Amino acid sequence: MRISVDLNRCQGYGQCCFADPSVFKLRGEEVLEFDPAPGDEHRLKVIRAAKACPVQAIYIGESYEEQEERSHRHE
Template sequence: MRVLVDLNRCQGYAQCCFLAPESFKLVGEEALMYDSGPDDALKEKIERAAASCPVQAIMVEYMNGHADEMVKSGTSEAEARHGA
């Protein structure tokens, strides 16, 4: 799993920091620091954090056995595979 944040879109609402503090940290008032390669054990927290972003700045990328899939915030891996 890989996490990408569009820092130009991020407005510093910090919902991700509350839901996945192991991966997202707000530095100062607006600078978001994040782990782009979090442990798979944090998958559920990362997905919730991405879904909670008011401006949809967080994207989660999953690697499957066939090809990489880019899944935008809030979309589960199963939904992405089945085109939902």
């Protein structure tokens, strides 16, 4: 799992920080720091965070390695 946050769109509501405080952290009033590569045990909380975001700025995707592994399986 990999996360991308559009920080142009982010308005610092901090809903994601409630959903998973170890992945999303607000520093100061509205500076969001996040871990783009949390362990898989965070998946459910991160999905919840993405759903809770009032401006829908959080995207969940895959890592390069996950995609490469799949493409090699299909070869």
